[in-house]
Amino acid sequence: MSAAAEAVTDALRELHTRFAGLRDGQLADYIPQLALAEPDAFRLALISMDGHRYSTGDADVPFTMQSVSKPFVYALALSVLGLDEVGRWVNAEPSGEAFNAISLEPATGRPDNAMVNAGAIVTTALIPDTPDAPGFDRILDCLSRFAGRQLDVDEQVYASEAVTGDRNRALAYLIRSAGPLPVDPVAAMETYFRQCALRVTTLDLAAMAATLAHGGVNPLTGVEVVPEPVAAQVLAVMATCGMYDASGDWLLRVGLPAKSGVSGGLIASGPARFGLATYSPLLDPTGTSVRGRAAFGALSERLGLHLMHNPALAGSTVTLVTTADDLPSAQAGPWERARRERVAVVAAQGALDFTAAERVLYALDEARPQETGAAVLDLRQVTDIDPVARAVLQSGLGRLVEGGVRTAVADPAGHLVLLPGAGEQDERTALRPFDSREEAVAWCASGLAD
């Protein structure tokens, strides 16, 4: 790793040092194998949207996923069946109850959400066997693609939970008796226990969290694991329900979609930013890693990761030049004319989304193009434009043209190539794309009324 990027690992190391001494909490012992975990183990990993990996502690040592598997199986169910169909069987409301609560909605028999055990059992049951693959193989394949490598089952942990998992079995029978879902409790529990016993490393979990943050595309492999809308739906349910009866407090203090598991694994996703994972098996009463919670809280605060913080710094993607005054004065002819007439020139830079497009259009209006009858939008420094920003800009520029403004776009990369009606307008007010700002300004100025 380069020296500069070591700074990110340093930040993780610092958190590790700061919280390694925390000895609060208990090992989960209702699954006997989990009580054998090393209480001092503490690992942290972060994976960026470019697939850069950072970690500290033994981030390559495996442990079982437990409930951290739930959002990924939910993602699979959503991509196979769609939100409406999945929503018929499992709701998306925070339950305010413990992960293993024996509780279903009275009116419908649905579990509250897919993050508590009852909901996760339903989600698992929604992935049926197909002629090609048993339900569990489909889950294994999907979760392996989230991780970017082939995962396997810890047979000892699986067997340990299968022996002691009566409460979950009871839930499966309750679900079958309370609602119309044709759950086979025995088969569903077999698959659910195996999914909980899937073996991952801390770096695997960070890759899985990063894939959700990256719109469903694994940033390490480039593979689209689930469609982008599904990734957003899963993050939404993680944000509201992922930490069970501590979800509200978590969103308030840490401010990231997250999911914990009783082995001590914990993930958090910063949408379009990174995937985070930690492993440390001492748990608080809600079943969340004590060190993991402390580390993610501190990291969020220190790096300003809370989702509700003011997201983009104003001006970071848009530069605004309001008149042709800034054009090089040596240029004669149409340039001189453009300067004299104060033709509006607005320049944007960086990646344009809806927010940036709104600023651009507002700046165009502020430059009062109706008074001069001409406007130039300079997109030469724009690196990317999303479909929403393109549509909003096209419609805004269309309005200017309709209002009689001669409008030119310096757009050598063709960000707005689909300009509606370009060339169909009358020559004086047409909307025209140009390769350079000079040509765009000259064309605008040459058409100004005398």
Ligand SMILES: NC(=O)CC[C@H](N)C(=O)O
């Ligand atoms: N919160 C958890 O991690 C629970 C998972 C565990 N396998 C159970 O069903 O009890």
